[in-house]
Amino acid sequence: MPALRRIKNISLTSLATASLVAAGCAVAQAATVAEPAAETFTLDILDINDFHGRIAPNSDSAGAAVLAGAVDELRAQNPNTLFVSAGDNIGASTFASASQDDNPTIDALATGGLDVSAVGNHEFDKGFADLSGRVVDRYAAASGQDGEDFALGANVYKKGTKTPALREYAIREVNGINVGFIGTVTEDVPSLVTPTGIQDLDFGSELEAVNRVAKQLSDGNAGNGEADVLVLLTHNGSESDTCETIAAEDTSYGKLLRGASAEVDAVISGHTHQAYGCKVAGPDGVERPVMQAHQYGTTLGKVSLEIDSSTGDAVESTPSLLPLATEDEAGDWQPNYTANETVQNIVDKALADSEEVGNVKVGEISADILRGGVEPGSDRGVESTLGNTVADIHLWATSNEDFAGTPAQIAFMNPGGLRADLLYGEDGTVTYKAAADVQPFANTLITFEMTGAQIREALEQQWQPDGSERAKLHLGISEGLSYTYIEEAPRGEHIQTITFNGEPLDEAATFQVAANAFLAAGGDNFAAFAEGANHADSGQIDLDATVNYFKSHDVVDPAPLGRAMIAGTDWAQVELSATEAEAGQDIEVTVTGLEEGAQITASAFGGELEITDIPAADAQGSTTFTLPIADDTEAGDYELLISQVQRESISTTFTVVAAEPSASPTPSESASPTASPSPTQTPDESGEPTASATPTDNGNQNDRDDLAQTGFSTSWIGMAAGGIVLLGILLLLVRRFGNKNSH
Secondary structure, eight states: OOHHHHHHHHHHHHHHHHHHHHTTOOSSOSSOOOOOOOOEEEEEEEEEOOOTTOOSOBTTBOOHHHHHHHHHHHHHHOSSEEEEEOSOOSSSOOHHHHTTTTHHHHHHHHHTTOOEEBOOGGGGTTOHHHIIIIIHHHHHHHHSSOGGGGSBOTTEEETTSOOBSSOOEEEEEETTEEEEEEEEEOTTGGGTSOGGGGTTEEEOOHHHHHHHHHHHTTSSOGGGOOOSEEEEEEEOOOSOOOHHHHHHOOSHHHHHHHHSOTTEEEEEEOSSOOEEEEEEEOTTSOEEEEEEEOSTTSEEEEEEEEEETTTOOEEEEEEEEEESEEEOTTSOEEESSOOOHHHHHHHHHHHHHHHHHTTSEEEEBSSOBOOSTTTTTSOTTSOOHHHHHHHHHHHHHTTSTTOOSOOOSEEEEOGGGOOSOBOOTTTOEEEHHHHHHHSTTOOEEEEEEEEHHHHHHHHHTTBOOTTOSSSBOOOEEOTTEEEEEOSSOOTTOOEEEEEETTEEOOTTSEEEEEEEHHHHTTGGGOHHHHTSEEEEEEEEEHHHHHHHHHHTOSSBOOOOSOSEEESOSTTOEEEESOSEEETTOEEEEEEESOOTTOOOEEEEGGGTEEEOOOOOOOTTSOEEEEEEOOTTOOSEEEEEEEEOTTBOOEEEEEEEEOOOOOOOOOOOOOSSOOOSOOEEEEEOTTSOEEEEEOOOOOSOHHHHHHTTTTSOOHHHHHHHHHHHHHHHHHHHHHHHHHHHHHO
């Protein structure tokens, strides 16, 4: 009990005693007079968290006008009501708000009666200067109150100091009682927003901050602020929605709940997008209400505190959750409260203005990027270029150099979150609205850890449980991850091989994964994602990530199909005209067993040769093409891969052999010398004979072959021998006649 309350009680008791004595009343009486019951009143604190600019109704998100209408109705029932927020009112917003810097959300909440708010990490999305300037000023203008009361952050300090950078608390008077609100934000903010925007800030311990401020507000010194009732607004929360788990969890949040000053009468939290209304014991063992009101304006939290009017003590408390919309039998969501007309006008104008903003160009695509099915979007059970492209975008957003958290390695996208195609149109222009229409839910991107085995499990969960609306939901997966599967297989046995960056996925290793908040929480029966560890808000929503991706890429190409492939190679048969060939030769390839019109590609020599202009399969499911072998190809065994999109490639081997050496020309020889060829007489057109030099073969073929390397024929040898004989005869005659003359 604060000192001020104790002084008040002592003074009242002393005054009563003095009056009795002065009046001469008998203190000791035979009958005891009953002490009058304390007079109390009910203080209702209505709360939201993680509203994220959901100003227009969508499904169970009732919209800002219905939210304000609920506050109006509950205030009419109990004038002693305050409306507060635990942060993330803006940022990660839907298009109507995000496209206008969330000004419509600030205007709608302030006009709708918001009294105070803590900051969340998303309030820092555009940097501290934007928060402390534009955002605070906008709240002031729209509410007519001090704008700093809508950005409470007791554990946010100027860099290197313990000097508060934001207002630490706000006080509102209700029925003569001062109600104090202390705001804190998760210490993880530096890993959730762009570092440059908060480089001059430190984010300290929430527990230290709340205890410091609670002590100040209950020390009896009116000069530094006093509060009869204290409420902690923390943008931090539990991953669980079970009260027993929350009360015992060994997290910074669990320690905050159990360790926050006993002067704190209630804790209202956010950040984890859960829905719970619990009672958790504080440091004095007394239980106090602990609330989180889900997300996006689906639910209004309510803490009812029974207040002793004379002491200001909270003598009783009741937490509850009030849904703002209800799903009817037809599956449509109906509001539970009448919309506030003034706020509705703000929403309507924001929607109209966003249409104009939506025409702004944010990027270009090189071709249509489509959802699954013959009619795009008609089949969520097949791979799509849009699903893979969005997964690539989410991976980039959670791993680029501006990302402050642990970089993601793999990203996934649920097909139900894709609500429109990106169409090339006339020139490939992508507008802001076109990008927003693809992912209209403004889901926060979440990063978390999964083992390889859990990734396999998540891929298996694409085949939905029996009785589900759809038998299969095909996940978009980011570049680097691929797998083969058997469509008709027993449950749990669909996925065959999985590779990551070309290597078999290590199922014992841990990987950093990114997915939108819906999928990360196990949406669409993908429980494996929820079972991952260390889920963290990336500080980005899917739309912001997409717009930034387009700004960082001149032209965006559709992500290819084929990251998921049907297992098996029996989808076609391959026949080669020869399995061996010399360098420089061609091999004719025939592929049969295809569907008519099927298109295939081929590659060989380790990917150095790509053949993409293969004719489509004919009516018989056949096609042929030529496999060229370059002149400089080394001898050896090679692999020819026949590929079809979303099919496991067929491998066929062939061999390149060394070429035979070419033989040199072989001269012929004749067994004996012959005379020049005899001309044969043939008449010309004039009737005169003409000579035709027709060689005759008088020699022996073997003789010619024996002298092939000399360049001579046997006819020349004979002539030479004859000449030598004649020369010898001539020399003998000369000698004979010469001797006669000498005698």
